[in-house]
Amino acid sequence: xxxxxxxxxxxxxxxxxxxxxxxxxxxxxxxxxxxxxxxxxxxxxxxxxxxxxxxxxxxxxxxxxxxxxxxxxxxxxxxxxxxxxxxxxxxxxxxxxxxxxxxxxxxxxxxxxxxxxxxxxxxxxxxxxxxxxxxxxxxxxxxxxxxxxxxxxxxxxxxxxxxxxxxxxxxxxxxxxxxxxxxxxxxxxxxxxxxxxxxxxxxxxxxxxxx
Numbered sequence: 234x235x236x237x238x239x240x241x242x243x244x245x246x247x248x249x250x251x252x253x254x255x256x257x258x259x260x261x262x263x264x265x266x267x268x269x270x271x272x273x274x275x276x277x278x279x280x281x282x283x284x285x286x287x288x289x290x291x292x293x294x295x296x297x298x299x300x301x302x303x304x305x306x307x308x309x310x311x312x313x314x315x316x317x318x319x320x321x322x323x324x325x326x327x328x329x330x331x332x333x334x335x336x337x338x339x340x341x342x343x344x345x346x347x348x349x350x351x352x353x354x355x356x357x358x359x360x361x362x363x364x365x366x367x368x369x370x371x372x373x374x375x376x377x378x379x380x381x382x383x384x385x386x387x388x389x390x391x392x393x394x395x396x397x398x399x400x401x402x403x404x405x406x407x408x409x410x411x412x413x414x415x416x417x418x419x420x421x422x423x424x425x426x427x428x429x430x431x432x433x434x435x436x437x438x439x440x441x442x443x444x
Contacts, residue, residue: 258329260330262327264331266328267332270316275289277335278291284395285392286389287387288335290332290333290384292384294329295383296329296332297329300320300325303316303318304320308407340387340389340434342434346427347432350429353365354367354432355372358421370382370385385433390430393429393434397421397426397430398426
């Protein structure tokens with residue numbers, strides 16, 4: 234539900250152009266370059282600070298796209314913009330390949346957000362036309378690399394909520410010509426955003442749909 238751009242169909246909206254890009258980066262070269270990223274994202278892509286996203290286990294092609302968008306100005310962030318601008322066209326796929334090979338650490342969902350968060354993630358919000366997040370990101374949050382939909386499981390709740398807010402306000406707009414995430418996020422209220430973000434933080438295969 235969060236960072237995607239690509240193809241998805243919810244009945245009321247469809248985007249037909251899928252991004253099916255296979256990253257061809259060098260993992261070892263990416264590991265060497267990742268020292269620059271470790272201060273914020275951790276040495277293995279599992280950031281400790283909730284305002285900075287976890288990169289571990291994210292699809293390489295998706296990471297490439299985000300870095301390219303930061304570098305090209307399609308996505309804005311005062312910290313990431315200069316970092317991405319300093320990367321060469323060869324370094325971007327190398328970094329993406331490295332982080333895609335790392336294992337994400339999954340956190341916990343706040344108990345008071347589980348019921349609503351589970352409902353939004355697995356069933357959507359019918360009254361406001363919000364589709365289930367798992368339709369694109371999978372029941373366990375592993376995403377769909379062939380369609381360009383990122384993995385979400387284990388992501389920091391604070392970061393996820395911030396991105397939903399950014400999509401809803403239009404501050405973030407690199408979700409493709411269909412504006413899928415902007416449309417979805419705009420239909421969520423603040424409680425739903427907070428709850429689903431918290432649920433995603435604790436989401437993994439063993440508990441998906443069972444909490």
